[in-house]
């Protein structure tokens with residue numbers, strides 16, 4: 001295979017002696033950290049779910065499991081709460097008002113790549129819901145001591161092969177034998193890797209699992225001729241879900257789109273589809289002179305087309321003004337409940353007309369990188385060539 005293989009468990013096991021003594025110390029330290037994080041989570045669970053069991057009993061139970069197996073299992077209730085909390089804690093997400101309405105698919109018993117792929121596609125169908133997008137997370141097997149769980153390679157369940165951002169994954173798919181990727185807006189296959197020393201497997205995403213919206217403009221009939229489209233469900237799969245010291249690497253989650261993600265960034269950024277010049281052309285804007293604000297005007301037309309097309313197609317999408325107002329409702333609500341709300345201003349302010357939205361004009365509680373539960377960008381991506 002054309003990519004370098006990561007060090008295998010076997011290679012690691014070959015170095016014994018002093019290393020194994022160190023490993024024993026590390027294990028003790030690790031289970032200390034695991035227990036501390038588990039206890040903090042269980043206490044928060046009890047605090048926010050007052051009908052549940054007493055936290056001290058549950059912590060003892062977890063301590064016994066950690067002692068015996070080096071890990072423990074969340075109850076289904078803990079898992080669902082933990083996943084919703086990870087969303088509530090996501091300081092870059094403007095859509096958090098609905099954090100408590102996350103549908104949690106508990107599929108922790110699945111770890112075969114075929115099963116994972118099948119249920120990722122089922123995730124897309126459930127989330128799509130005929131266009132009335134539902135926020136959903138699917139949680140597959142967690143990492144266990146000495147036994148890392150399978151990974152989904154790539155950023156999202158649905159991505160396009162000709163998106164420059166997906167170049168390395170398109171290459172990997174091709175190296176693995178995928179024959180597609182010649183047409184514009186072709187959906188990349190899903191890549192699942194069972195273990196670090198195994199090649200990823202690729203799975204073509206079934207057509208009925210991907211709802212797409214062709215882009216048209218409410219006033220400019222020529223816009224359709226650009227041949228643009230985008231998919232309905234942004235399902236992020238390159239983040240680990242971390243709850244109470246347990247890491248779930250395969251835990252794809254989705255909300256619905258805010259128009260600017262597509263209209264400003266995906267289609268407008270120069271290192272993405274870079275469409276502002278083509279749109280300016282279509283609208284007869286003078287792109288020879290920055291002071292005509294042709295970029296700004298093209299951005300507005302592109303964003304308008306995205307919102308219009310999704311609405312026409314009956315697919316949930318939010319505009320940045322509405323989402324900004326909802327977000328401030330969320331912040332107030334959190335404060336009213338005596339909780340902080342960590343916010344990364346640079347991610348929350350929309351990439352179009354920022355100062356025309358209320359989220360621009362204020363300060364927030366600072367992000368805390370140690371806050372848990374959380375979605376955490378994977379630090380190690382397999383294989384090494386995708387890093």
Ligand code: ARG
Nearest residue numbers: 234254255256257258261262
């Ligand atoms: N910004 C990413 C994209 O354009 C999606 C990230 C998640 N977005 C969301 N609305 N839940 O594909």
